[in-house]
Amino acid sequence: MTLDDKLQRLPDRSGVYLFRDAKGQVVYIGKAASLRSRVRSYFQESRPRDPKTDALVRQIRELDVIVTDNELEALILESNLVKKHRPRYNIILRDDKHYPFLKLTTNEDFPRLVVARRVQNDGGAYFGPFYPATAMRETLRLVRQLFPLRTCRIKIDGSLERPCVQYYIHRCKAPCTGWETKEGYAQTVRDVERFLEGKNDDLAKELTREMESAAAELKFERAAALRDQVQALNTVRERQKIISTEEVDQDILGVVRQGSDACVQLFFVRRGRLLGRESFFFDRVSGWSDGEILGAFIRQFYAKNVTPPPELLLSEEIPDAELTREWLSRRREARVELFAPRRGKKREFVAMAEENAALALQTHLLSRDNRQQVIQEELRRALNLPGLPNRIEGFDISNIQGSEAVGSMVVWENGGMKKDDYKRFKIKSVEGADDYAMLGEVLARRYARALEEGGVLPDLILLDGGRGQLNVGVKILEDLGLDWIPLVALAKREEEVYTPESLQPLALDLTAPGLLTLRKIRDEAHRFAVSYHKTLRSRRTIQSVLDQIPGVGPAIRTTLLKSLGSARKVREASVAELAAVPKVTPKLAQKIHAFFHPAAAAEGGNFPEGPPVNGSELHNGRG
DSSP: OOHHHHHHTOOSSOEEEEEEOTTSOEEEEEEESOHHHHHHHTTOTTSOOOHHHHHHHHHOOEEEEEEOSSHHHHHHHHHHHHHHHOOTTSOOOOOOOOOOEEEEOTTSSSOOEEEESSOOSSSOEEEOOOSSHHHHHHHHHHHHHHSOOOOOOSOOOSOOSSOOHHHHTTSOOOGGGTSSOHHHHHHHHHHHHHHHTTOHHHHHHHHHHHHHHHHHTTOHHHHHHHHHHHHHHHHHHHHSEEOOSSOOOEEEEEEEEETTEEEEEEEEEETTEEEEEEEEEEOOOTTOOHHHHHHHHHHHHTTSSOOOOSEEEESSOOTTHHHHHHHHHHHHTSOOEEEOOOSSHHHHHHHHHHHHHHHHHHHHHHHHHHHHHHHHHHHHHHTTOSSOOSEEEEEEEEEETTEEEEEEEEEEETTEEOGGGOEEEEOOSOOSSOHHHHHHHHHHHHHHHHHHHTOOOOSEEEEESSHHHHHHHHHHHHHHTOTTSOEEEEETTTTEEEOTTOSSOBOOOTTSHHHHHHHHHHHHHHHHHHHHHHHHHHHHHHHHHHTTSTTOOHHHHHHHHHHHOSHHHHHHOOHHHHHTSTTOOHHHHHHHHHHHOHHHHTTTOOOOOOOOGGGOOSOSSOO
């Protein structure tokens, strides 16, 4: 059907609509209580005119609709589709952060505190998420400093003869040896839970009483340890700004805009204390109201693994507020309220968020525009480029005497690393340790494919190396007819820049932003190549180690890796998980598990021991 035919047959039901351009790409996704009324309104001459909608309508060539049972389902589906397709004319939250949790493994007899990326129904106690992630790392550090929780993953039965180093530095009371009772450890776990729940005041008072009691009983070492805990707790409380005398949990959102850019500042308030804040930036928001920006942000931010608090304070009213409130309440599994206060204390909180958003946006725009322009102008002048280098592609090779040889390509574009365009290459045609030939293969494969498929080409190519690597690059580009693309090499030792036009390296200022950017790209290419090389080497290592276990041949080794997904998971799998792998009998599963965990298997049977993979220790206090 043509577009006009689809417009005539639109159902009068709630759902989601997708507009596509002439190339079939999704350019806008929206929801509607009535698809017929909402979609047709875009094409009516009597609709209010605005540049954004006019530009969108000019690009629409195809239309898809998905019918839902109600408008709430349409809102949820719209959020999921926007996240998947990232259409040009939608407001997109360009934030790939995953806010971490801390998990107290209360499903274990002697719980540990570990980092978790998502909440699972596994019997553990989860705390968070933490905004930003640095707050989680600081909290984890404090807990391990204040409370003697174990960090190892071994089975605790009190049978070990001696504790690990954590005991001797007073970070664990060695329940593995039986020196710490289960009841005493449980009290430590309860203190940790109170600390993570933010009940620092009560905890500090209780620890103070214990300290005074220990001092009265002349237990000065115990009193000193409690004194340090109380001081650390007081330091934590001082860092957290109290913004409400009521112990409320709320998120405060303020939005400001400048031209086509906008910033949403988000304050995280828990139990009346400001625990953290984040700035989120949007571009190409011309034609959107502040309320629409806030509404889009809320639907995308809380669609992630983030539980909304009972109350959100907003700087503007948002469209579909009642629908959004119902969706947030479902996410929280409890009622969530949305307020856009106009006076009083809550308005002061929102104004504080707006003020911080304005400062963050100003800094963001100055940093982005000025720094990018300075870097590009400096590189164009220093390297004698024909134009500004908006896109730079960096290459490196990694191998050990020719084994597990790989290449990497990283991309710097418009002022930042563009990780979506990174590529890695497994060397196929080169035998032995010939870095020059390997680099030639990588460059030939990258740019031959770009020519075949009409892919994007860079404004500058950067090679990790010196004159030899540069000569290889020049030859490959000449063979492909791409010798018009500027090419340079950056040597690590003296940070010398080699160009095809000069026999001598260029002498650039080591502190100049342009050279620092080239070094950043070169180092990122090196990191990306080395990480891929280590992955392949680790995979080969686990394969060779598995070959040492009687009964494990190439077929079972391959099945193990494919079924469990990685070398690390094979090493960490339980007997039951190993036995669930096809072709692995229960007896063989026990042998494999005992090979990697001889200490844990010592009491259960005499299985052959083997060396730890990659030289990792099997028991060093971390399990």
